[in-house]
Amino acid sequence: MNWKRAQVAVVTTVTAIVTAGAALLVSSGADAHGAVSDPATRAYSCYLRWSGDHTNPAMQTQDPMCWQAWQAEPGAMWNWNGLFRENLAGNHQGAIPDGTLCSGGLTVGGRYAAMDVPGRWHAVDKPNNFTLKLNDPSAHGADYLQVYITRQGFDPVTQRLTWGALELVTQTGRQAPSNTYTAQVNAGNRTGRHIVYTIWQASHLDQSYYACSDVIFGGGTQPSPSRSSSAGPSPSNPGPSPSNPGPSPSNPGPSPSNPAPTGCTATLRIISQWPGGYQAEVQVTAGTGGTRSWSVGFTGTLQNGWNASFATSGSTVTATNVAHNGTLAPNGSTTFGFIGTGTQATGFTCRAG
Numbered sequence: 001m002n003w004k005r006a007q008v009a010v011v012t013t014v015t016a017i018v019t020a021g022a023a024l025l026v027s028s029g030a031d032a033h034g035a036v037s038d039p040a041t042r043a044y045s046c047y048l049r050w051s052g053d054h055t056n057p058a059m060q061t062q063d064p065m066c067w068q069a070w071q072a073e074p075g076a077m078w079n080w081n082g083l084f085r086e087n088l089a090g091n092h093q094g095a096i097p098d099g100t101l102c103s104g105g106l107t108v109g110g111r112y113a114a115m116d117v118p119g120r121w122h123a124v125d126k127p128n129n130f131t132l133k134l135n136d137p138s139a140h141g142a143d144y145l146q147v148y149i150t151r152q153g154f155d156p157v158t159q160r161l162t163w164g165a166l167e168l169v170t171q172t173g174r175q176a177p178s179n180t181y182t183a184q185v186n187a188g189n190r191t192g193r194h195i196v197y198t199i200w201q202a203s204h205l206d207q208s209y210y211a212c213s214d215v216i217f218g219g220g221t222q223p224s225p226s227r228s229s230s231a232g233p234s235p236s237n238p239g240p241s242p243s244n245p246g247p248s249p250s251n252p253g254p255s256p257s258n259p260a261p262t263g264c265t266a267t268l269r270i271i272s273q274w275p276g277g278y279q280a281e282v283q284v285t286a287g288t289g290g291t292r293s294w295s296v297g298f299t300g301t302l303q304n305g306w307n308a309s310f311a312t313s314g315s316t317v318t319a320t321n322v323a324h325n326g327t328l329a330p331n332g333s334t335t336f337g338f339i340g341t342g343t344q345a346t347g348f349t350c351r352a353g
């Protein structure tokens with residue numbers, strides 16, 4: 001009787017310690033900072049699908065990339081929202097070496113190094129137009145979200161991610177402190193497996209978060225059933241939207257039968273600067289005639305840009321509208337952006353069509 005009671009007491013104590021330990025680990029990963037939740041980052045995806053069962057050897061065959069990640073450093077999963085750097089002043093590309101993009105340049109002493117390993121990471125099906133979501137339980141705010149996607153032809157199964165493998169597809173404006181931020185992403189004609197690379201520049205400090213999310217484009221418009229965070233279509237994630245329809249017959253550009261509208265103006269704004277480079281936004285504002293298309297000429301050196309298509313000839317750059325932002329109402333405006341190197345771009349002229 002005494003022995004049995006003692007045994008029960010011991011078992012209870014062990015259970016209490018294990019429970020307290022698990023609660024401590026979970027809370028350290030759940031209430032500070034944030035991460036891209038849809039499509040889930042590699043660490044968050046492995047956390048969601050295996051944190052309750054992370055020593056299960058079945059993971060080796062069912063989900064080998066999560067297995068190697070859990071073997072390398074379980075702390076990466078428990079702290080799925082802690083993948084950030086500080087005080088980079090917007091110079092993400094200068095601070096994060098090629099091959100280490102998914103670990104934020106081996107931040108936190110390399111805690112997330114396993115995220116850089118190429119392989120068949122669990123990937124979610126996404127339509128080519130989708131809403132990316134970021135979870136921020138601490139409500140830090142967002143100066144911007146930059147969303148890159150790998151170029152068609154890059155193979156995430158065999159290649160480590162580099163800046164050259166990525167194309168910047170969108171950048172959001174500032175978003176007020178909240179628990180969720182979003183970005184509308186248009187992946188163009190991409191098909192197959194890709195990495196979506198998101199930079200979240202938080203607003204409370206110079207704190208920048210990096211996220212590798214694995215997706216498959218062109219596999220249909222419905223997210224596949226899986227144990228991931230992808231909840232399927234919902235009112236807040238409607239997929240393709242009428243506000244970003246891509247090329248359409250209703251935006252044919254200039255035609256000889258329509259009179260030319262009366263001009264446009266282009267205004268430069270510097271978003272951030274660092275030694276040797278800067279990030280800029282250009283506002284294009286239509287005149288009283290509106291526009292069916294526009295192009296902005298200037299002098300400068302570009303590293304990359306978004307929301308316009310760019311042609312360069314020597315130091316002369318011509319930025320032309322993309323399908324969804326060529327048409328502007330009278331006095332209406334839109335913006336495009338770019339990363340510039342060297343001295344600040346000058347001589348902005350706008351032509352409306």
Ligand SMILES: [Cu+2]
Binds near residue numbers: 032033034138140
């Ligand atoms: Cu934080």
